[in-house]
Amino acid sequence: xxxxxxxxxxxxxxxxxxxxxxxxxxxxxxxxxxxxxxxxxxxxxxxxxxxxxxxxxxxxxxxxxxxxxxxxxxxxxxxxxxxxxxxxxxxxxxxxxxxxxxxxxxxxxxxxxxxxxxxxxxxxxxxxxxxxxxxxxxxxxxxxxxxxxxxxxxxxxxxxxxxxxxxxxxxxxxxxxxxxxxxxxxxxxxxxxxxxxxxxxxxxxxxxxxxxxxxxxxxxxxxxxxxxxxxxxxxxxxxxxxxxxxxxxxxxxxxxxxxxxxxxxxxxxxxxxxxxxxxxxxxxxxxxxxxxxxxxxxxxxxxxxxxxxxxxxxxxxxxxxxxxxxxxxxxxxxxxxxxxxxxxxxxxxxxxxxxxxxxxxxxxxxxxxxxxxxxxxxxxxxxxxxxxxxxxxxxxxxxxxxxxxxxxxxxxxxxxxxxxxxxxxxxxxx
Numbered sequence: 020x021x022x023x024x025x026x027x028x029x030x031x032x033x034x035x036x037x038x039x040x041x042x043x044x045x046x047x048x049x050x051x052x053x054x055x056x057x058x059x060x061x062x063x064x065x066x067x068x069x070x071x072x073x074x075x076x077x078x079x080x081x082x083x084x085x086x087x088x089x090x091x092x093x094x095x096x097x098x099x100x101x102x103x104x105x106x107x108x109x110x111x112x113x114x115x116x117x118x119x120x121x122x123x124x125x126x127x128x129x130x131x132x133x134x135x136x137x138x139x140x141x142x143x144x145x146x147x148x149x150x151x152x153x154x155x156x157x158x159x160x161x162x163x164x165x166x167x168x169x170x171x172x173x174x175x176x177x178x179x180x181x182x183x184x185x186x187x188x189x190x191x192x193x194x195x196x197x198x199x200x201x202x203x204x205x206x207x208x209x210x211x212x213x214x215x216x217x218x219x220x221x222x223x224x225x226x227x228x229x230x231x232x233x234x235x236x237x238x239x240x241x242x243x244x245x246x247x248x249x250x251x252x253x254x255x256x257x258x259x260x261x262x263x264x265x266x267x268x269x270x271x272x273x274x275x276x277x278x279x280x281x282x283x284x285x286x287x288x289x290x291x292x293x294x295x296x297x298x299x300x301x302x303x304x305x306x307x308x309x310x311x312x313x314x315x316x317x318x319x320x321x322x323x324x325x326x327x328x329x330x331x332x333x334x335x336x337x338x339x340x341x342x343x344x345x346x347x348x349x350x351x352x353x354x355x356x357x358x359x360x361x362x363x364x365x366x367x368x369x370x371x372x373x374x375x376x377x378x379x380x381x382x383x384x385x386x387x388x389x390x391x392x393x394x395x396x397x398x399x400x401x402x403x404x405x406x407x408x409x410x411x412x413x414x415x416x417x418x419x420x421x422x423x424x425x426x427x428x429x430x431x432x433x434x435x436x437x438x439x440x441x442x443x444x445x446x447x448x449x
Contacts, residue, residue: 028154031287032341039343043290044074046315054320059111060085060093061322076301079323080292084299084311085112086325087269091136113139113319126318130174130268138268140177141318147174147271148288149182152264155277155284156240158212160187165205165236167193167215167223168243174268175243179214182272188212195219198226209235217241217250217261224257234259242266245349265328265349269321270312274346279338282345288315291344292323293332295381296353296441297366298374299323304332307439309353310346327354329439355442357386359393364421366441372397372416378406379413383435384425386444393446395425398435405429 027033034042051070054061064083073079093110097103108116108129116139117125126139127146140146158164164183168175170192180190191208193201193215202223213220213236220239227234239254239261246263254261264275265283273291274283285291290313292301302308310326329350336342355366364384373379380400388394397417399405413427 027341028151032343034342036342039287047079047290047313048073050313050315050317050320051322053114053317054322057114058320059107061112061320065322076292079290079313080299080301082323084294084323084325085321087136087327090269091134094136109137109139112321115139115141115318128177130177131172132268138174139319140174141316145181145185147178147181147266148286149178149264149266149272150185151286152266152272152275153179153182153186153214153240155275156262157238157260158183158186158188158240162188162212163208163210164188164190164212164214165193165201165210166190167195167201167213167219169195178266178271179240183214198222202227202230202232205234205236206232211235211237213239213259215241216243217246217263218244220254220259220261221250224254224259240264263348267326269319270314270324270326271316273310273312273326277337277339277341281338282333283348284337284341285344285346287343289313291346293330295370296329296355296439297368297370305334305437307331307350307437309439327352329353331437350439353439355440357442357444359386359395359423362421362423364395364423364442368420369397369441372413372420373399375416376409376413378402378409380432381435383440384442386442386446388446395423397425397427399427399429400432400435401429402432
């Protein structure tokens with residue numbers, strides 16, 4: 020793997036896993052207290068929680084999962100209340116507001132994500148912690164980084180710039196589009212590294228080849244889109260070693276790729292869980308579920324934040340020597356739904372049906388049939404033979420929760436695919 024695999028960002032990456040877990044669980048009560056005391060939203064959500072008692076993952080798993088839809092709903096409610104004092108620009112989820120509101124300092128900048136969700140950028144070196152991912156991708160102090168993420172509205176450009184600055188790199192703020200001008204800047208400035216989406220990197224490489232231009236870029240950190248192996252190899256054949264990271268505007272860096280090319284290593288500044296879609300219940304390691312993250316960022320203390328993304332924990336440590344948990348990477352969306360006979364059925368409803376039956380290990384609602392003749396079948400895994408009456412109970416629960424009729428079929432443990440799907444729509448629509 021080369022020397023780069025032994026060159027770590029800091030000593031946190033090679034900690035004994037037990038020491039890391041102890042440190043995270045020791046920090047957790049303080050973050051819960053911070054969120055409960057200094058934000059209106061978590062003051063309500065955690066009103067019955069004693070932070071000092073939440074020192075294990077089992078205790079953490081009993082707290083509610085907060086989803087992006089709740090951020091949007093609370094922000095919309097605040098914006099609709101024009102006379103609200105004090106104004107809560109981030110829906111009551113942040114401990115900071117504008118300068119002069121709440122804690123000293125206030126937000127450094129404000130960004131907008133799709134759906135008109137606003138997020139703060141607080142203070143501190145590498146606020147989104149992206150430097151760790153850039154370092155794993157081979158970037159080092161003195162590199163010139165061509166940043167093709169957007170600098171407008173969304174925080175992606177600022178996220179990467181903050182990480183590059185922490186590493187001691189210089190950044191060219193390319194932004195999105197303007198391919199010809201960006202290639203001109205690359206030819207004249209000769210950057211060593213690229214950050215941006217993988218699709219735009221391909222556009223730049225294709226256009227450069229078309230013009231007979233040799234790019235100086237040799238390393239890249241990409242995000243915001245899938246980075247399939249075929250595209251990674253295609254870039255490598257053109258002299259660019261590309262790596263990916265998983266980050267969001269709300270949470271910052273969640274996980275990052277290393278030269279081992281075996282999944283993504285979880286960032287040191289978050290507590291990551293994989294839960295069954297539609298619930299807050301952690302799944303066994305290796306099972307696909309929704310990524311839920313608790314951040315230790317005191318300015319924006321999101322507790323059990325559901326990303327809506329599917330992934331799974333990989334066994335064992337990273338071959339590079341990094342000892343944190345690894346995940347497979349992005350495996351689809353967890354916020355699944357289907358419209359059946361004019362009514363929406365959601366993953367959370369399927370989870371509610373299964374929750375009523377402890378013998379049910381996992382389940383999947385399969386929707387089949389033609390338009391206006393939909394059929395629902397709930398396929399349920401059990402550890403052993405299903406108890407007498409369980410099928411009838413599940414059928415009644417399915418109708419009670421979804422207001423729709425459906426059949427129940429039992430399968431043996433392991434009989435359902437490990438892909439995180441809770442609802443599978445097999446209908447064909449012309």
